[in-house]
Amino acid sequence: MDSVELARQAAAELHARLVASGIDPWSPYDFAIAEAKRRGFDVESTAAGAAVLNGGRATFVAADDLIIHENIGSRFEQAFLVAHEIGHIELGDDPDGEPAPTIDPVRAAEPSPVGIDRVVDYGRKQRREVQMDLFARELLLPRSVARALHVDEELSASAIAAKLGAPFEVVAQQLLDALLLPPVPPATAVEHVERPLNPLQAAAAAHRGEAYLLEAGPGTGKTQTLIARVDGLLKEGIDPRRILLLTFSNKAAGEMAERIARKQPEAAAAMWIGTFHAFGLDIIHRFYAELGLPKDPRMMDRTEAVELIEEEFPRLRLAHYRNLYDPTQIITDMLAAVSRAKDEVVDAETYAALAGDMLAKASDPEMREAAERAGEVARVYGAYEQLKRNAHCIDFGDLVALPVQLLEKDATICAALQAQYDHILVDEYQDVNRSSVRLLSALRPDGRNLWMVGDAKQSIYRFRGASSFNMTRFGKEDFAGGKRGRLKCNYRSVPEIVASFSSFAITMRAGDANSGLEAERDANGHRPELRTVQRVEQQPVALAGAIEELRREGYAYRDQAVLCTGNEKLSTIGQDLERLGVPVLFLGSLFERGEVKDLLALLSILVDRRAMGLVRIACWPDFVASFADVAAVFAHLRAVEHAPASWLQHIESISGMSDAGRRALGKLAAALDGFDQTASPWTVLATLLLDRTYTAARLGTSADLADRTRGIAIWQFLNFVRVQPAEPGLPITRLLNRVRRLARLGDDRDLRQLPVAAQHLDAVRLMTIHGAKGLEFGCVHIPGLNSDTIPRTPPAPPCPAPDGMIAGAEGGAIETFRAGQAEEQECLFYVAQSRARDRLLLYAPTEKSNGHNRPLSPFLDRLGGTLTRRSLVPGRSLPVAAEARVVDLVVDGRLSFSAPQIALYESCPRRFFYTHVLQVGGRRTATAFMHLHEVVRSVVEVVIASNVPVSEQALQAHTDAALAGEGLADHGYRAEFRDLALVMLRFFLTNRADAVAEAPVVLSLNLGGEEIIVRPDEVLVRPDGTRSVRRIRTGHMRSAESKDVGAAALLLAVKQAFPGAVAELVHLSDGGVLELSLSDRELKGRKDKLAKFLGDIRAGRFPAEVSSRTCPNCPAFFICGQTPDGPLQKKFA
Secondary structure, eight states, X not given: OOHHHXXXXXXXXXXXXXXXTTOOTTSHHHHHHHHHHHTTOEEEEEOTTOGGGTTXXXXXXXXXXXXXXXXXXXXXXXXXXXXXXXXXXXXXXXXXXOOOSOOOTTOOXXXXXXXXXXXXOOOHHHHHHHHHHHHHHHHHSOHHHHHHHHHTSOOOHHHHHHHHTOOHHHHHXXXXXXXXXXXXXXXXXXXXXXXXXXXXXXXXXXXOSSOEEEEEOTTSOHHHHHHHHHXXXXXXXXXXXXXXXXXXXXXXXXXXXXXXXXXXXXXXXXXXXXXXXXXXXXXXXXXXXXXXXXXXXXXXXXXXXXXXXXXXXXHHOXXXXXXXXXXXXXXXXXXXXXXXXXXXXXXXXXXXXXXHHHHHHOOSHHHHHHHHHHHHHHHHHHHHHHHHHHTTEEOTTHHHHHHHHHHHHOHHHHHHHHHHOSEEEESOGGGOOHHHHHHHHHHOTTOTTEEEEEOGGGOOOGGGTOOTHHHHHBTTTBSTTOEEEEEOEEOSSOHHHHHHHHHHHTXXXXXXXXXXXXXXXXXXXXXXXXXXXXXXXXXXXXXXXXXXXXXXXXXXXXXXXXXXXXXXXXXXXXXXXXXXXXXXXXXXXXGGSHHHHHHHHHXXXXXXXXXXXXXXXXXXXXXXXXXXXXXXXXXXXXXXXXXXXGGGGGGGGOTTOOHHHHHHHHHHHHHTTTOOTXXXXXXXXXXXXXXXXXXXXXXXXXXXXXXXXXXXHHHHHHHHHHTOOOOSSOHHHHHHHHHHHHHHHTTTGGGGSOOGGGTTSOSEEEEEHHHHTTOOEEEEEEOOOBTTTSSOOOOOOSSOOOTTOSTTXXXXXXXXXXXXXXXXXXXXXXXXXTTEEEEEEEEEEOBOTTSOBOOBOGGGGGGGGGOEEEEOOOSSOOOOOGGGSOOOEEEOSOOEEEHHHHHHHHHOHHHHIIIIISSOOOOOOOOHHHHHHHHHHXXXXXXXXXXXXXXXXXXXXXXXXXXXXXXXXXXXXXXHHHHHHHHHHHHHHHHTTTSEEXXXXXXXXXXXXXXXXXXXXXXXXXXXXXXEEEEEESSOOXXXXXXXXXXXXXXXXXXXXXXXXXEEEEETTTTEEEEOOOOHHHHHHHXXXXXXXXXXXXXXXXXXXXXXXXXXXXXXXXXXXOOOSSOEEEOOO
């Protein structure tokens, strides 16, 4: 059990004992004093900052049996300080420990994995203080007591806080822990019996001297061997402070420390055990001055890095990587290239030099463009590093690269660090990158007493620069003369499964003829099995059937895992399994979960004048309203100007609402009373969940495991909200914008981790193969074994590395990337198979949605005769998801939409619904770049409307006026924005200079009684008499734009109204004009599709096209999903 949870359970027992003895728990200071006195200790207060406190806020003087605490704050806060010190006494403490200057009564049991906490998990000393803080909170208000007060006695968090004299935040956090996290069963003593080392393990553990690499496949006991080596070193008298143990993840570091501590707790505390990045951060903190950094540099995450570059982007004047409407994705791609360079310890100057070499050697336009693109990345790299330094920040890539650069150039510091450690051990060596290898080389240039363990066939972190190439170089280019060993016995899996992944291993690029393993366990008669179904929607039904079948055979849900290559696939599978009645444990993308979107939608009410969030909130049990009532509110807000949420004070003025709708809005008004756009998001949500609704209580008392998962997701979200950095702007708006960025950039990956308290729940584990690395399960299910899923051919990186950057690469950057990805796909399949102990089941559909054959993965044929195959026809179908149900849309009259509107239906019917049916979609928050495009658009409209030649002087005057109108006149990059606008506008003028303009006319298409309106931006007659009907866009052309139904509607309307005319798409950012051309067959297909879309709209079919890249940009991101019940009446024409 987690040490923090053990501390809390001990505190709860003490609380119960004190209450049973007659001590009043509602007088917290007296309560804490009573416990101290029961132990024979005195308690005294002193002034804050007194010398006796030694820099802390409280201390225990063991020689005098005395607890001393500072005398500031409320009586509860002072009680908390006393309880904190009692925790140190009760749980035992480090005799050399120092008082903690920070004692936090509101502390979460686990850090939210953002900022520096992504790198450094709570270290031993910090985790000790977490233990004490949570011990103290539990002693004064146990979770079980808080839960009973809230659920049974129906006391709100505020009422409990008032009764206890405690801050609301303390009681709220304790209630959130009590209600949203599953209760952890009481600890039971477990005796850990380790198997004796086999001869190969023993030889590896006993090795001393030259560098050593142990090749250890899955289930061969590599961790046991590593721990045995540590144990042997300690028995030889090696000072534990002179042992450095480097791992790949915080979780692995924690498990190592825990296993060492079972035998040698003091040694485990003294050793340095952690990740390469945590070790690098430690070096940065020690030698910040030599690195030219402030004493405590702040860790910048990817969203902040993107924002930093966005501000500078116009001034960089890029050509190949220019996107002046929404540069976020391009900047993200370029920063990924920068991060990859840091993996290789290549700085901005070296990157630029490599790009220069490429340009000098370029012999054709394609090579020249590749070199120029690399040069632009180098320019961004240099600007980013300077901006980061100016902000006194470092990023994740710096954590190893900077220490390597320091050690390689400063011999004195390097010698000091070399002398600090006698033995270095490295876990998961196949996952290190070149910067990590160079760090090891700096610490141990001769490799002496450097001991590493890894498996090239499990190298699955290419996106972090990891490569099995490092294992290949060992003993040659790296750590020359180093020795190797190899473990051969698998203790985890039955022989049937070992035979399967061993057959695959000997065919892998990272394997060899000797890569197979021998099983130590007895056979169970169950070979790995491939179960095929006809269609993809039958796959989750087959999967659910197999899970239940295995459960009947004695495998609990918790001992079964479903593994996939990506989170999006897992989210879909998880939702499907839940609808089929199978409990799953999976958070997925936190910000796209329904219960988290509910909270985000509610927060948006306080900052959004249109109150878009109401369409989602009206589905809450507390605020249920019909679709008609919601539509009435939206109509009212379109007609009347209100400040955000102020309309809730004037519900009686909204016409067309039912009495039930008014009551629901009255409850919502009461729930949000006292809050506005300046409120703290965490306080708003905690108050809503614990004071003004019983949402948390409902989830906390539900027997439904899906509700437990929802509670866990809300707890994780609130933990994230609480630690958001303080920045300028309105807190709620800032949070909503940050969530969008995190989701769009995929920087929310760490928030998908389940809290420790959830691990015991009996539910099927859904995990990516990356997430399952290092774990094992009784039964493993791997769906999607098709040739288009695994092996997948990922797209080439948008910003390839310059030639010569990647150590050991043969050929160009793209060839290197392709070869590495082909190897990693094999490794992923190998890792997935080898997680299974007893049963391994694979699944695949055999047909595509159009009925064509969908080939199976070629990997399956490489399993030899170890695989059983059978075809299934599931006896039931997959239930329809609530959010996929049709909307009860009642249309008065005909449908009428513009061509761009119907094009939006093609890209995402759900967004079309919010934007053009409910009319709440609107646009997302405008950036300076978007304002620049509005400048260009407004000048284009002026030019077209005036229909007279425009001089350069007049063009500049129009541009200046438009810049002022869009608020860019005083922008720091006004000059750059002005230049960019003029480039686009000059292209526009030049392109129409020799034509005669006609007044644009509105065109109409009639399709089965429905109407599509086409509004050309301008109509020109060329000198040759050709009429050109044009649609003008200021941005870049989308890849499929010329083929979408919006373009088809334009072409159809032009052919109908102006026979012989041409239809053109103009994109000013590209400086391009494209004449639309579709064959008669293509045009008929588009016309049929337009008619179908109109029919689907009338039928209320608005499914969402889910995309991790585009959804976070959508104005409806926080509300997308379930809609209220009842009919929605609309008139469009």
